[in-house]
Amino acid sequence: xxxxxxxxxxxxxxxxxxxxFGFALVIGSRLLLGLPAQWNPNLTxxxxxxxxxxxxxxxxxxxxxxxxGAVSDWxxxxxxxxxxxxxxxxxxxxxELARYFNVDYxxxxxxxxxxxxxxxxxxxxxxxxxxFRLQLAQxxxxxxxxxxxxxxxxxxxxxxIGGIxxxxxxMSNYLVxxxxxANDMAFPRLNAFAYxxxxxxxxxxxxxxxxxxxxxxxxxxxxxxxQAPLGVQYFFLGVFFIGLSSILGSLNIIVTTMTxxxxxxxxxxxxxxxxxxxxxxxxxxxxxxFIGLSFLMVLVQRILGMGFFDPGGPVWSEVDKWAxxxxxxxxxxxxxxxxxxxxxxxxxxxxxxxxxxxPVFARKPLFGYxxxxxxxxxxxxxxxxxxxxxxxxxxMSNYLxxxxxxSTLLVAVPTGVKFFSWLGTxxxxxxxxxxxxxxxLGAISVFLIGxxxxxxxxxxxxxxxxxxxxxxxxxxxxxxxxxxIFPFLAALYYWFPKATGRMYNERLGQLHFWLMTxxxxxxxxxxxxxxxxxMRRRIATYEVGLDIGTAQMMVTIAGFxxxxxxxxxxxxxxxxxxxxxxxGANPWRSRGLEWQVPSPMPEMTYPATPVVxxxxxxxGKPGSIYVQFAPAAPALHTGASITGGD
Amino acid sequence: xxxxxxxxxxxxxxxxxxxxxxxxxxxxxxxxxLVARYYLWGNxxxxxxxxxxxxxxxSYQVIPLMITAVLLLSSFFMNRAEVAIANDDRKTFxxxxxxxxxxxxxxxxxxLIFEWGWKTVDGQIVLGRHISPTDGxxxxxxxxxxxxxxxxxxxxxxxxxxVWNLGRKGHFSPEKHWGVEATAIYxxxxxxxxxxxxPAIYLIGVGVHAAGH
Amino acid sequence: xxxxxxxxIALPLVVGGAVxxxxxxxxxxxxxxxAAAKAAAAAQAAAIPAHGPDYARLTPRRKxxxxxxxxxxxxxxxxxxxxxxxxxLGSTALMFVIIILKAxxxxxxxxxxxxxxxxxxxx
Numbered sequence: 010x011x012x013x014x015x016x017x018x019x020x021x022x023x024x025x026x027x028x029x030f031g032f033a034l035v036i037g038s039r040l041l042l043g044l045p046a047q048w049n050p051n052l053t054x055x056x057x058x059x060x061x062x063x064x065x066x067x068x069x070x071x072x073x074x075x076x077x078g079a080v081s082d083w084x085x086x087x088x089x090x091x092x093x094x095x096x097x098x099x100x101x102x103x104x105e106l107a108r109y110f111n112v113d114y115x116x117x118x119x120x121x122x123x124x125x126x127x128x129x130x131x132x133x134x135x136x137x138x139x140x141f142r143l144q145l146a147q148x149x150x151x152x153x154x155x156x157x158x159x160x161x162x163x164x165x166x167x168x169x170i171g172g173i174x175x176x177x178x179x180m181s182n183y184l185v186x187x188x189x190x191a192n193d194m195a196f197p198r199l200n201a202f203a204y205x206x207x208x209x210x211x212x213x214x215x216x217x218x219x220x221x222x223x224x225x226x227x228x229x230x231x232x233x234x235x236q237a238p239l240g241v242q243y244f245f246l247g248v249f250f251i252g253l254s255s256i257l258g259s260l261n262i263i264v265t266t267m268t269x270x271x272x273x274x275x276x277x278x279x280x281x282x283x284x285x286x287x288x289x290x291x292x293x294x295x296x297x298x299f300i301g302l303s304f305l306m307v308l309v310q311r312i313l314g315m316g317f318f319d320p321g322g323p324v325w326s327e328v329d330k331w332a333x334x335x336x337x338x339x340x341x342x343x344x345x346x347x348x349x350x351x352x353x354x355x356x357x358x359x360x361x362x363x364x365x366x367x368p369v370f371a372r373k374p375l376f377g378y379x380x381x382x383x384x385x386x387x388x389x390x391x392x393x394x395x396x397x398x399x400x401x402x403x404x405m406s407n408y409l410x411x412x413x414x415x416s417t418l419l420v421a422v423p424t425g426v427k428f429f430s431w432l433g434t435x436x437x438x439x440x441x442x443x444x445x446x447x448x449x450l451g452a453i454s455v456f457l458i459g460x461x462x463x464x465x466x467x468x469x470x471x472x473x474x475x476x477x478x479x480x481x482x483x484x485x486x487x488x489x490x491x492x493x494i495f496p497f498l499a500a501l502y503y504w505f506p507k508a509t510g511r512m513y514n515e516r517l518g519q520l521h522f523w524l525m526t527x528x529x530x531x532x533x534x535x536x537x538x539x540x541x542x543x544m545r546r547r548i549a550t551y552e553v554g555l556d557i558g559t560a561q562m563m564v565t566i567a568g569f570x571x572x573x574x575x576x577x578x579x580x581x582x583x584x585x586x587x588x589x590x591x592x593g594a595n596p597w598r599s600r601g602l603e604w605q606v607p608s609p610m611p612e613m614t615y616p617a618t619p620v621v622x623x624x625x626x627x628x629g630k631p632g633s634i635y636v637q638f639a640p641a642a643p644a645l646h647t648g649a650s651i652t653g654g655d
Numbered sequence: 656x657x658x659x660x661x662x663x664x665x666x667x668x669x670x671x672x673x674x675x676x677x678x679x680x681x682x683x684x685x686x687x688x689l690v691a692r693y694y695l696w697g698n699x700x701x702x703x704x705x706x707x708x709x710x711x712x713x714s715y716q717v718i719p720l721m722i723t724a725v726l727l728l729s730s731f732f733m734n735r736a737e738v739a740i741a742n743d744d745r746k747t748f749x750x751x752x753x754x755x756x757x758x759x760x761x762x763x764x765x766x767l768i769f770e771w772g773w774k775t776v777d778g779q780i781v782l783g784r785h786i787s788p789t790d791g792x793x794x795x796x797x798x799x800x801x802x803x804x805x806x807x808x809x810x811x812x813x814x815x816x817x818v819w820n821l822g823r824k825g826h827f828s829p830e831k832h833w834g835v836e837a838t839a840i841y842x843x844x845x846x847x848x849x850x851x852x853x854p855a856i857y858l859i860g861v862g863v864h865a866a867g868h
Numbered sequence: 869x870x871x872x873x874x875x876x877i878a879l880p881l882v883v884g885g886a887v888x889x890x891x892x893x894x895x896x897x898x899x900x901x902x903a904a905a906k907a908a909a910a911a912q913a914a915a916i917p918a919h920g921p922d923y924a925r926l927t928p929r930r931k932x933x934x935x936x937x938x939x940x941x942x943x944x945x946x947x948x949x950x951x952x953x954x955x956x957l958g959s960t961a962l963m964f965v966i967i968i969l970k971a972x973x974x975x976x977x978x979x980x981x982x983x984x985x986x987x988x989x990x991x
Contacts, residue, residue: 306691859963
């Protein structure tokens with residue numbers, strides 16, 4: 010029965026109630042108005058009640074958030090009841106594990122919630138990939154029907170993106186307060202809200218697969234998405250709510266970074282990861298609105314008939330009523346205005362992790378700290394100016410092509426700065442090849458593949474041939490693995506001892522790396538190869554005559570090897586490490602703030618205020634100090650404070 | 656369990672920064688709608704000059720001007736409420752908030768009834784006196800922009816009623832009234848958005864008539 | 869339905885009244901402890917001045933703030949009317965200037981954007 014008291018369970022329960030309420034509300038008001046309950050009598054099942062299903066989906070999220078308790082404090086404030094902010098388990102008497110299934114305001118708990126949910130979502134997306142990779146292993150196989158295949162690739166895309174966003178949220182929520190010496194985020198309640206709204210969002214994405222699926226790919230372009238099965242609506246809603254989480258979470262990161270740094274930590278003494286998290290947050294805060302809006306516009310076009318993207322026959326001026334005039338190209342502009350910067354927001358935290366780890370394991374100062382910090386900001390800002398390179402063949406105005414080609418190639422400059430800084434940091438270092446370092450180095454190699462395959466796609470002449478082929482798939486997966494997955498795994502291994510106090514099994518970690526990295530090279534280069542030989546994206550099978558069966562088989566095998574290697578990691582971190590040897594406070598001899606306190610960290614990470622007195626990455630320089638701890642202020646024990654509620 | 660509470664000033668400063676960042680984010684949402692408007696309408700807009708309404712023969716074009724004026728006036732009263740609570744004058748605060756709410760409601764009804772032509776015909780809700788959401792891009796963008804704005808007006812009204820209730824119970828003081836300040840800047844933000852939307856929908860571009868009128 | 873214009877005047881009053889009554893009912897229901905709330909309300913009723921703002925009692929600073937509010941409102945109203953008639957001339961560029969001006973007025977005087985950079989609570 011104690012399971013029923015968990016926030017997660019109550020949230021799901023509240024969500025179901027909310028769904029039923031929303032559905033009944035719409036159908037009930039229709040019946041009251043004397044209209045038939047079904048919108049479209051030609052359809053069967055839920056599809057006939059599409060607007061009611063959409064409203065019910067929104068109420069599902071509302072019900073979930075109320076049920077889980079993420080808005081309880083705010084509802085009390087609205088009635089004038091103050092709620093004190095407490096660190097520690099919010100429901101007294103619950104176990105430490107139960108905190109992760111309830112609303113908890115500690116950024117350390119929320120960060121781990123984000124990361125675990127992210128890994129789960131990545132696992133779901135990966136499993137989908139395994140299934141449809143089997144279909145593609147040989148030409149003209151047919152055990153996944155084409156429409157199911159399309160639903161699966163679409164779901165793979167968006168669920169993976171959701172997983173990446175959660176992983177990014179996990180890294181920034183867990184690490185940013187630790188690295189700047191704060192005990193929590195600026196708005197802990199908002200932080201919990203921003204995490205929990207991901208859960209119903211992700212559930213909607215998964216439900217979308219079973220209520221009809223959607224065959225549009227992850228991009229959901231109209232007019233196809235305006236005609237797709239019902240599932241596309243929950244796909245829109247799921248993305249919308251995950252996007253809301255991005256916006257609120259990033260707002261929190263920006264305020265935390267701006268106002269809660271330790272004394273002495275000027276902007277250019279922040280760890281570089283904080284810089285990249287900050288740059289990421291700027292993108293998330295602003296651009297995310299555009300994907301939400303573009304999806305919302307298709308959503309209302311479907312249920313209210315508002316023809317934003319529906320050319321719908323002749324334009325108004327030539328006929329005798331206001332009809333048509335919509336333009337699907339507008340959707341692509343709005344969609345990519347988010348979705349291209351989104352790629353940078355996926356990779357920037359990862360690139361920050363690489364820059365963070367290299368000096369620790371090379372025992373050398375980070376080469377060109379200021380350039381690295383500024384290159385993150387530059388990538389974020391230039392990232393806003395490149396979106397239309399996804400649309401070279403969309404039918405947009407031709408004169409837009411060359412300017413967008415130039416701005417796209419401009420992104421290579423700050424990215425190159427990062428690469429040279431990494432090389433400069435490694436140069437002449439005494440490198441320790443521990444698992445996190447291996448993954449950081451693997452990330453560089455994989456990101457290099459992704460980076461070098463980019464310019465041919467950004468250049469108009471070559472893109473006209475490569476667009477919508479598997480070459481794009483290969484390029485994209487290389488950037489995502491190099492920019493996010495590998496650094497994320499490095500971060501998991503690197504901060505695992507800090508978070509749990511236990512060491513993972515180094516040998517299994519190395520095995521994970523040596524299985525995954527070569528397999529990924531094969532997979533990525535194989536995808537690029539089949540793309541250049543005529544394999545298109547988003548098709549359920551291909552002809553024997555393309556003569557790419559062998560390469561496809563290798564890609565599939567490599568994919569399975571990656572999958573198995575990730576299972577090994579899960580076994581290592583979640584099962585073996587329970588009995589792992591105790592890690593000290595600072596197993597990697599890092600200079601970072603969070604490594605100067607015991608592992609696992611106390612509830613209030615910094616009872617004594619850390620004071621930054623030196624440069625963050627002066628490894629190997631004798632006598633250099635980054636941080637000192639002020640003697641614990643007596644005020645701390647009487648309940649005054651370091652962090653606050655929102 | 657360690658109780659922690661930041662000083663009110665420090666937390667208010669953070670709240671203020673967070674709220675402005677939220678506005679920055681929201682301005683991308685409304686900016687996206689403006690992008691859609693300029694992309695799809697270009698230098699045109701649905702004409703309303705010739706359609707007259709009511710016994711006074713007022714052109715449809717005047718109604719947006721009127722509701723815009725009402726919204727501006729409500730912003731003034733909101734400002735007055737904030738000044739009042741900062742000076743511990745709860746009576747003026749309460750009255751100003753209620754006036755703000757009233758004007759917000761007039762604005763909302765102006766949109767719902769006159770702009771959207773929301774009425775019941777034969778027991779069915781019908782939208783669209785001069786234009787309906789299904790009238791191509793003109794209807795879609797007009798209803799999209801006014802609808803998204805109206806959604807923010809409604810949430811602003813809810814916030815206003817909440818702070819009115821809290822203020823009535825003596826919850827705010829000249830030193831501690833972040834709730835009022837937040838509601839005030841939110842309400843002004845709603846007004847600010849309308850400053851951009853009103854000309855974009857009703858003034859800029861050549862009025863195009865729906866043939867058949 | 870040609871009498872909508874009258875409805876425009878009447879409905880807000882009706883609906884506004886209904887919302888006020890609803891809000892009053894809501895506040896009757898909402899407080900957890902009715903007796904305590906009533907006592908608190910009674911205590912506060914005593915504290916609220918019987919009359920509205922006695923203008924003579926206003927502090928100079930508050931007077932200045934009110935005056936600013938009125939001037940800004942008049943400015944915004946004037947700009948809106950200019951905007952309305954500019955539309956007839958079709959001068960889009962000038963209209964954009966007015967929009968920016970109005971936005972700046974609202975952000976500076978009503979929304980106190982400068983307060984974001986201020987460290988102490990000053991008003």
